Amino acid sequence: MVDARGQSCPIPVIMTKKAMKSNEDYYEVMVDSKTPCENVTRFAQSQGYKVEVEDKGGEYLLKISR
């Protein structure tokens, strides 16, 4: 679980990238606006993961799996 809520660009993506170094099949990333949501999704997809976005009323839970 990566909590990237409220972080400026591009820190949510960097946090996700760092977490992915552990090379697991499932990650959860929490962000609180649309831009990091798109950016993390784009990055995860470029790394061969699938992304499911859950809208939690202004916050987004990204379920990243492969």
Add this chain to the structure above:
Amino acid sequence: MAEKKNDKLLIIIAGLVIGVIAAALAFAGNPKNMGFCIACFLRDTAGGLGLHKAPPVQYIRPEIVGIVIGAFCAAFAKKEFSSKGGSAPMTRFVLGFFAMVGCLMFLGCPFRMILRLAGGDLNAVFGLVGFVIGIVCGIFFLKNGYSLKRTYALTQGEGYWMPIIEVVIFVLLLAKPTFIAFSEEGPGSMHAAVILALCAGLVVGVLAQRTRLCMVGGVRDLVLFKETRLLWGFIAILVAALVTNLVLGGFKLGMTDQPVAHTDGLWNCLGMLLVGFACVLLGGCPLRQLVMSGEGNADSAVTVLGLMVGAAFCHNFGLASSADGPTPAGKIAVIIGIVVVALIGVVNTYVKAEKAAAEAA
């Protein structure tokens, strides 16, 4: 994958539209290669409001009003507007301040740097080199854990201030009360018709909000993640502005006698180095800060105020360059700026990490 392609196509189209508008504005009355310049226009607006007294650069620029209001409307319509803030506001103010010192050393923000390139101004190549070096400096800190800590949701009213202030400023432009200054000569006296400039700003504001366009983000994401989406926006603006300039006769290749520019390569480079460095630590270029201030981000609004106060200081203290070149005081200010920005990087990367390690132990 299809979605990804659409993504890229969208920002390329947006970039092309913005590039054409930006180049065309210079033919509608704006200074040459200055269809848009966030730094110059915030500086002119600061002058119009009397925050500095440099006669050639005082005018309330409707483009700025348009960008903020356009971004506000786009964000509001897409339910992306939300009042947020509280991530190191004073640090952001200082970063904004020194980003402006760098911009006014070079004579343009990253947006105008592209437009200068598109006009054939080769001095901007030195700026671009410095800009990339500055971004790489910022990335070094990002990679090592730099963060200004998170923002929080604020009271609903907070995010409305910037759009409201822009509307008030626009009313002052229309009403022309005696305490608002308007340049009679120099760049500040050169401007497109108010309604045209406002509409151009609105279009750019909407497009920039939807695409998250950011001049710093392009190079940054390429180096950090090999992600090219934002860079395509940057390139599309360059190509569209270049073609428009060629068609309308605004292209003049060379270094000397370029409009609102000087030929000191070293200081063009160092000025933009400071801009790239500060903007990476801020999370976006001046245009992006302006757009986010319209989305309800109070931290970005504070950054915009930092940019404006920085511009006022630059002209009050003689730090801003002119066509004759940089000033000695401006050089000192840029060096101080690079040192301060580097210190901000160090403090928010390492000092914080040490503290967290101590807390964990």
